[in-house]
Amino acid sequence: xxDGTPILELEDVHYxxxxxxxxxxxxxxxxxxxxxxVLLLGESGSGKSTxxxxxxxxxxxxxxxxxxxxxxxxxxxxxxxxxxxxEQIGLIFQQFNLLAYASMLDNILLPLRFAPERRSRVKAPQxxxxxxxxxxxxxxxxxNARAGTLSVGQQQRVAAARALIGQPPLIIADEPTSALDAAxxxxxLELLFxxxxxxxxxxxxxxxxxxxxxQFDRVVQMSDIAKTEREVA
Amino acid sequence: xxLRLAFGSLLARALTVGMTILAIALSVALFLGVEKVRxxxxxxxxxxxxxxxxxxxxxxxxxxxxxxSVFRIGNATNNLTWESYQDIAARPEVDWIVPISxxxxxxxxxxxxxxxxxxxxxxYRSGQSLEVSDGVVMSDLFDTVIGADVATxxxxxxxxPIVVAHGLASFTEHEDQPFRxxxxxxxxGTPVDRTVIVSLKAIEAIHVDWKSGAKTPGNSxxxxxxxxxxxxxxxxxxxxxxxKGRLQVFGLQRLINEYKEEPLLAVLPGVALQxxxxxxxxxxxxxxxxxxxxxxxxxxxxxxxxxxxxxxxRREMAIFRAMGARPRxxxxxxxxxxxxxxxxxxxxxxxxxxxxxxxAQPLVDSAFGxxxxxxxxxxxxxxxxxxxxxxxxxxxxVPAYRAYRLSLADGMMVKV
Numbered sequence: 227x228x229d230g231t232p233i234l235e236l237e238d239v240h241y242x243x244x245x246x247x248x249x250x251x252x253x254x255x256x257x258x259x260x261x262x263x264v265l266l267l268g269e270s271g272s273g274k275s276t277x278x279x280x281x282x283x284x285x286x287x288x289x290x291x292x293x294x295x296x297x298x299x300x301x302x303x304x305x306x307x308x309x310x311x312x313e314q315i316g317l318i319f320q321q322f323n324l325l326a327y328a329s330m331l332d333n334i335l336l337p338l339r340f341a342p343e344r345r346s347r348v349k350a351p352q353x354x355x356x357x358x359x360x361x362x363x364x365x366x367x368x369x370n371a372r373a374g375t376l377s378v379g380q381q382q383r384v385a386a387a388r389a390l391i392g393q394p395p396l397i398i399a400d401e402p403t404s405a406l407d408a409a410x411x412x413x414x415l416e417l418l419f420x421x422x423x424x425x426x427x428x429x430x431x432x433x434x435x436x437x438x439x440x441q442f443d444r445v446v447q448m449s450d451i452a453k454t455e456r457e458v459a
Numbered sequence: 460x461x462l463r464l465a466f467g468s469l470l471a472r473a474l475t476v477g478m479t480i481l482a483i484a485l486s487v488a489l490f491l492g493v494e495k496v497r498x499x500x501x502x503x504x505x506x507x508x509x510x511x512x513x514x515x516x517x518x519x520x521x522x523x524x525x526x527x528s529v530f531r532i533g534n535a536t537n538n539l540t541w542e543s544y545q546d547i548a549a550r551p552e553v554d555w556i557v558p559i560s561x562x563x564x565x566x567x568x569x570x571x572x573x574x575x576x577x578x579x580x581x582x583y584r585s586g587q588s589l590e591v592s593d594g595v596v597m598s599d600l601f602d603t604v605i606g607a608d609v610a611t612x613x614x615x616x617x618x619x620p621i622v623v624a625h626g627l628a629s630f631t632e633h634e635d636q637p638f639r640x641x642x643x644x645x646x647x648g649t650p651v652d653r654t655v656i657v658s659l660k661a662i663e664a665i666h667v668d669w670k671s672g673a674k675t676p677g678n679s680x681x682x683x684x685x686x687x688x689x690x691x692x693x694x695x696x697x698x699x700x701x702x703k704g705r706l707q708v709f710g711l712q713r714l715i716n717e718y719k720e721e722p723l724l725a726v727l728p729g730v731a732l733q734x735x736x737x738x739x740x741x742x743x744x745x746x747x748x749x750x751x752x753x754x755x756x757x758x759x760x761x762x763x764x765x766x767x768x769x770x771x772x773r774r775e776m777a778i779f780r781a782m783g784a785r786p787r788x789x790x791x792x793x794x795x796x797x798x799x800x801x802x803x804x805x806x807x808x809x810x811x812x813x814x815x816x817x818x819a820q821p822l823v824d825s826a827f828g829x830x831x832x833x834x835x836x837x838x839x840x841x842x843x844x845x846x847x848x849x850x851x852x853x854x855x856x857v858p859a860y861r862a863y864r865l866s867l868a869d870g871m872m873v874k875v
Binding site (some may be wrong): 281282285304305308309311312313317319322323324325326327328329332336337339340341372374388424451 | 460463464466468470533542544774775778779780781783784785787788870871
């Protein structure tokens, strides 16, 4: 599915947590091509979350280049980075993805509120949200239910719909299946793959679970692309 | 959508948010209620007398003279002799003069002796005259006209007998000379409602058998004999005076105040009221201050609620951040929530105020003779409500800024 254009490029990135000089992360080179599905495997503490924060621009590298869709986000101002994230990246977390008090529909439409370009790609947002829900196997009667009343499996599908709406070029999923049981895991992943293929989206999934590996175009070990620095205190 | 989300978030924490809103509502109701009572009392006082140019009585304080002659609060220190009264009445500046004689009571109500001119001359609420709702004004010596509250409280009808007690809160009664209710006045919202009005001569008549404040022993004089007697009073408590021209008021006032025969005092009702406000003003300010502090306390309570909710809401803020919301949006969201709480609280406070007024109106009226009008909110009250919402926004800046800092530090990764 990949057409070879890089969607995500990290070059010579160095980052050190403020106030915690003993812990740092460096990524010499990491690249994701458009339309690829990539599984990033790593143990806990290997710097996966930090890497995701760097890619999403909520933390900024001390040096090096982090470019998403050809834009080096380290050069953007804070406000621009937030808008850029909303436009370019769909995010799915491990769990507690949703605003529990908001309706499922509002949760799905939330990123469009902060991403005008992404919003302009969706002609009828509510219909689009309903269609995504259907594609992800959610029945229409739950669409107005409060997210807090849904099961974890349903919540993760809503989170997937939220990441997919408006077709952002990159979807990042941070262990989205770890809170699901084995059967639900497989269904969820199949749906996620199918949808990202339909929309031609690049998918970067982070996990510690190597059993999922055969479903992805490519598997990358965290230890191969990144180096964590821990000084002995 | 953001507004809907803010509402949803508040609804999700309905209990704590509800408590906070209730505290704000109660404080706002208290504040507005104090204002209502204050302006109501002021208006009620100011409405009690109009059309009278001067009040004349024995020399004391102008506020005291006003209070006992018009509001039936407190007592006269001394009387105005009938000679002085006649002297003043004969002045060319004087258009009309109405004597007032106080000192006796009937149950909890004061008895006032006066002439029938009182019903023409006494005006309240910018020139309104007293009207008899039932019966007629006094025509016989032992006739009495009673105020609306006297009639409703004691259940009197036309023709009912009334025995006047000597002095105030006394056990000695003028039982030998009972009165008959000849008329009942319409409700005025003034102390007249709580007054038993008899003729000046009747006040003399019931004291025929009395000397130096005590009943003389022996047989009482029969009513028929009293009717034949000369019932010219020796003194009156005070007099209401109207002058012919506005400009003559001050001249006559000076003349009375410098009266050689007896120490007298003449006051302009409006000026005396102003003096009264100055005295009451301190208490008023204190009352407003205290109720204002209650509002501030409620708002600080809201600040505490928002603060304590921040930690459990870091996840929620992280979701907003991950979806591309700037930390500013988080700041705005929290201020919006505070404004919503303050606005709902203020609106609810207004509702509570009107509910309270509806319940309290008859009670306050019968207890204090104070009529609190139930009107649409004034511009001033709307300003109070807007200020409460604005103050809520300002107060919420503190926790909102903390949330802003937190969400900057947390980004989208909160391990909760």
